[in-house]
Amino acid sequence: MGREQGSSRRILSIWLAAFAIDRWRLGEGCTRGEGADAQPLVLITETAHGPRIQSANIAARNAGARIGTMLADARTLCPSIVAVPADPAGDLAELEKLAAWAMRWGPWSALDPPDGLLVDVTAVAHLFGGEAKLLADVHHAFDTRGFAIRAAIAPTAGAAWALAHYGPDRSILAPPSPSSLRATGGSAAIQSSERNRPGSPRGCAPRDDGGGRDAPRDASWMEARLSDLPVAALRLDDDVLTVLRRLGLKRLGELGTVGRDALHRRFRNRKSPAANPLVRMDQLLGRVPEPLLPVVPRQVPLVQRRLMEPIRHRALLDTVLGDLAADMVRELEGAGQGARRLDLGLWRVDGEVAVKTLELAAATRDAAHIVRLFGEKLDDIDAGFGIELVRLRASWAEPLPANQADIEAAAQRHGTSLAAFVDRLTTRLGPKAVRRPVLKGSHLPERSQGWQPALDPEPPSQESLRFHARPLKLLDRAEAIAVLYATPDGLPQRFRWRGEVHEIARVEGPERIAPEWWRERGTARLRDYYRIEDDTGRRYWIYRYGIAGDGRGGAPEWFLQGLYA
């Protein structure tokens, strides 16, 4: 179908609209509007100015209690109101349980404190018979547990949150499919499974916008569908909402009318997403990613040995390490993975913990290789009074399919692979010792070459010009030389380098390389490069830094930068 990458995610946002009150009522054991719930009741939090209402039941709301007002003000309206302290910590714990329970609708779920849940329902809706039926199932399940909810499904967490809080109930934000475009001329923008419900709150009726035809390539269709929501749907802080209200911006669509630059200037110092409407808007439209923390974390392979007797000697530690490596390889094999990073933790009897980390150039499941690499890192371990617990954790693992044992002729010679070679050198010589030269986009020789890890793929680069004869080796720092040359810009004839005088027999040049004005200071001078050969045949690459009379310093200096083969 015509769905682009960004909208292929489907996030279900669940808003427990009266979470604290529902939880209190469940604790009391009464149904909605009966028993203790029949009386006006508010949950209060203590503030510096006295108790403030955090949430109120229906009877209290009918009696005039509003969330956020002081309890004393509510008491003047309704003297019989009952005040119960709120329990935010208990609410959060309950929300966490609900988040784990909500994984019945998707592979992972996240908390959305104080009273929301996010579930990833990408590609699972068909298990429930479609997204509308999925939402109905969600409502039914929460109703059974006694929680009042509003839920919505959208491509991003921000959009789902906005629709759950401010959109029509059970709204589904789906990209316009070509068939529906043809059929209706517009699109089924925000479908509400109970579209004609009279009690449908707060605006945002399905709109028939003509912009849907060219929409699916970007997020503009989402922007168009959500433009009627209030700015509070952006999950912003209260003071930011006040600022926006004073600016006269009430709906999401109006944010676009001001111009992005103006808003950016107004909120340029606000880095946190909750304080910056532009960041929130981009998150809502899926232009910037929004990291969500799943409530149940991903399991990493972990093996450990609790030792009956604390060990103090290296030979025993090596044995334990060998056992752990074998366990880890089995663990990884079962998961079809190979380790890229391994953390070895050593718990000492006296409470100290030493952690050694190993990074591998390629995913591996070779126990002997792991033992060998760790063996070099364990030389400086101080065992103290003994090590009682050794734990090996693969904090970074990559898929590595099981492969047949190497039966090629090369393996018969017992040669190691390139990745193992790089690993061994990196372990002993340091992470920056083994590298590969790559070309960089610069004309200055020392800048035109960069270094990257040996096994990284080569970045695309422009091939250098064929007629440039470059030296085989380049000095790390060009060395100053004294040169006899025909002023102001003639050919060099003789030079002294490292205490030795060279008579120049042949010379080619100059090749002029201008300074990179966008990177260097304005006083940087041009370079005239010469390829030279002295009377005994030694070939060098030298340059004159600057030219007489360029106004950027005194007489030009000469440097030797490269050595030809």
Added chain:
Amino acid sequence: MIPDAFDTAADLASVSQAERWRPGLGAVAQSEIFASGCEGSGAGAALALALDAWRSRPRAEGEEVEDRRGVVWVQTRAAVKRGGRPFRPGLPPEIRHRLIHVIAEKDEDALFALEEAVRCRDIAFVIGEIVGSPRALDFTASRRLTLAAERHGIPLTLVRLDGTRDLSSARQRWAVQAAPSARPQWNRQAPGVPAWQAELFRARSHPPGTWRLSEDAGRLVVERGNTPEIRPIPIRRARHRNLVNPKISVRAEPVEALSFTLVGATPEERAALRQAQGER
């Protein structure tokens, strides 16, 4: 299992001692090249010799036509300081994209890296650069490297910058210095393709000698040794030479065919002898 890329002792015994070295004979397990640290000729000649051996390597049955293995260049920090580090635009085109550069702070680390490199099956050849004659590189270490290279069939060329010719088990030992290059055809004032004066002073299967090596169209060629003035080669002849079998066309005539080294001589005697031989 010893691969057949190198000469085994039995092969060596059958090789006629009179056979002179020439390009295209194939790789030896370990060769050493002594050169000055103030010129790039050591690394240049090492690359040229290694590439020549690599090109003339016999292809095994079922092997890929294109050899995609990497090339490892190990340098100590002192060698980088003395002679710089490889510059990719100036490298031979065959190895530009496959060079793996290793920098070692100490000589022991460099020897470790060299040994690990010759043990790796995904590497075509190894080049090492070490300054002087460090204590770590004694005969035992040298022998260790040779055996490892022989066992795994990966040739190792060790460039010794400003080193003394101490005891070593390298199969070929060269002393290389830059030689005036041939004049290019279009700009006779410019430096030409690299040329080296190379002296093979110790070899297991060849008599010693001196050659003038240079690279011609990506091929290592030898010219008459010790010729001060090099006549430019006309295009037609150069083309013709490229077409014929290199083994026939090479005219290797070492000038110092009878140079030799005294095993038991003191350094002073050796220096005097070399002076008498007119060594530069």
